[in-house]
Amino acid sequence: MVGKLLKRIVGRKLINIQQINLSYCLHFLKRCCQVFIMNIKDFRAKLTVVYLGYVSDVMLTVALALGLYTEWTNSSNTVVLLISLCGLFVCVISCALQYYFNYTSGGKALLHIWLGCILGVITFNDSQEYQYETLQESMNILLISSTVFGWFWSICERFLQKKKYNAGMFSPAECLESLGLAIGSLVIGTVDSIAITICIVAFILNLTAIRLKSLLGVLTLISLFSFFIFIFLPSLAGISDGGVHRNVNVYGLMCFAGRHLFEPVVDLYFSNLSTLERWQAFFIKSGFTRRLVIAFIFLLNLVSGSLIGRLSANHKEWFVVVPLFSVFAVVWLCFHILYLISTWKLMNKITECNLTYNCLSEDNRSMNRILASKGIRHFSLISRRIIFLTLITTILLMGVGWETKTNYSIGLVMTILPIEAVTLSLFWELGDNLGGTCTGYALIAPHTCQRSNGGAKLLSAMNVQEIGSRATATLNKIQQFFSFNMIDNYGCDFSSSGITADYLKSKVMQFFERRTGDGPRYDTYLLYYCGDCHDSGDWALTGNGSLKFDTLIEWWTQKNGESGSRLLLVCDTQHSWRWAQDVSKIDDNYVALQTCKFTRVPDPEFGDKLTVGTFTDDWVTYNLTDDIEPAWSDKKRIVRGVYKVSKYWTNFVFHLPTVEDIEEHWDSNFPKFTKPLIKGVNFCETGGLCCICDGIRQFVKRKRMQWLPPKASETGHGFKLVRS
Missing domain, CATH: 3.40.50.1460 (Rossmann fold)
Structure with missing residues (x-):
């Protein structure tokens, strides 16, 4: 009797506890519903602005997981399994860094490198044997869908005015994913990873040119795409590995290019930053850093010219091509020396402007006025003719070496073109939009x-x-x-x-x-x-x-x-x-x-x-x-x-620069052996056509x-x- 009584008492207490817990739960749910109804507009805004931004990355992650699973089930390649396990491990570390250790930048960096690496593995290891399987087609659909959804998210972000525009030459995400893509091509070992890396660098530099509001950068980007589609891709498609013909997954390349190309292009319209304001990200660097970049660009030009000259010796009519190339190379080298000196002088003037800018009070700071007061407008009007002719000689250099071209030679030229194009756009902007002295x-x-x-x-x-x-x-x-x-x-x-x-x-x-x-x-x-x-x-x-x-x-x-x-x-x-x-x-x-x-x-x-x-x-x-x-x-x-x-x-x-001004500028800045080129600079004078x-x-x-x-x-x- 006592045992039954105790059981009843305990049972009633448990029921009461459950009722209390249920009432608490109902009250909590009711309160949540009230708060949700009161703040439904704010929730929608947050849902649109914050959470939808992750959907594109989630879709890309699912697509990459499907691609790795398809590759492993069809090839039983243990390397793919190891890559998958490493990717899972990296993903866990990334989440821990972001949400547990509150180290957001490090976590996102690991995530973007991992995404780029897996995308490279899938893109450059695509087999024709199972490219029409359901999982493979689902992966391709998800790759394109993640890109399109990323575009939609970018447009919404700008229409809702949640995007903060800052002067910058590179995006961390595009650089890290590009690094991961290059690593992925190197891990596969079935493609020329060096040539792929050169093309990736050329793509990033073209994005930088567009981000710096250079319309010539759009033309160089179109040239890069043409070279990649009609010359580079066919050479990659012909590589076989162990008797299995490997192809390049075009959808993966479209996903990579679309993810990073869309924002710089649409920001040509949405961003209210002027060209000179966008260049401030480079101008604020130390003088040593800016000069080091200019020296590296000149060295890159020398490497590309030397490679094309070496390949021209393989021409079947080398006895005609080599002398012609030698004569042209002298002109090409002289103009690139002028390019080096002009950009170096500009960086010296920018250093002076930065010192003046830092000495002024915040209310009195205007970089445009400082640039104009230093006479940079007149300097740019002369220098832009030299930069234009330098760009022309680079294009002609590619034409001279076209018959003996390789992926390396054309890739290096495609890397140089956006640099010289954006430099020309900078000098053009300085000459046209700065005030006089x-x-x-x-x-x-x-x-x-x-x-x-x-x-x-x-x-x-x-x-x-x-x-x-x-x-x-x-x-x-x-x-x-x-x-x-x-x-x-x-x-x-x-x-x-x-x-x-x-x-x-x-x-x-x-x-x-x-x-x-x-x-x-x-x-x-x-x-x-x-x-x-x-x-x-x-x-x-x-x-x-x-x-x-x-x-x-x-x-x-x-x-x-x-x-x-x-x-x-x-x-x-x-x-x-x-x-x-x-x-x-x-x-x-x-x-x-x-x-x-x-x-x-x-x-x-x-x-x-x-x-x-x-x-x-x-x-x-x-x-x-x-x-x-x-x-x-x-x-x-x-x-x-x-x-x-x-x-x-x-x-x-x-x-406006006269012939006498150009001659005086030449005598005071350039070596005497380049003096004959002054005729070409004077010939490029742009007058009033109408x-x-x-x-x-x-x-x-x-x-x-x-x-x-x-x-x-x-x-x-x-x-x-x-x-x-």
């Missing part, structure tokens, strides 16, 4: 309200102190303007006692004679003046002297000649706006005047705060922040902006500037001319 000189004198008859008013000590402090503030402001826009500062002269005529002529003439470090004249000469002036707009000098507008233009014409440079006058005075009509009549020089006009005459004697110097403060602030208060168009504004340009100002283009259309366009721009001048006119140096 600009130098500036500022003259500042205290504004004392000069009378039209040359007399001066007596001011109190307080007013004199205020005038001096205002001139000092103007000096600091214009120096800040020069620094922000990377204008080569010739000097900012401040004279508390006024400016003499002889001193002014000496300094201005020296300023107009200035040249860049590479030799050519600056594109723009900015001359700033703030101080007294007469009612006619002429600058007031000491000893009742003055500087007339015609005299200033005469000095400019004498020093500028026919160089095509332009003069920009920025005058913060009371009456300089009277020079505006004189500027508009100039038809033989590019001249612009930026000045101001007061709606009422300021007088510091009566405590008027809107005095000379106010316009400089507003104009500089506008060009630094693109915003001022009150706005230039505000009718209540007392200091109004005025600018006027010469008749053909809109026809101005930044300095001169009639150019003339019409210039005429329309000129008339628009005369009749409907814009409120703000861009100068091409990062600052604008403004009018109210």
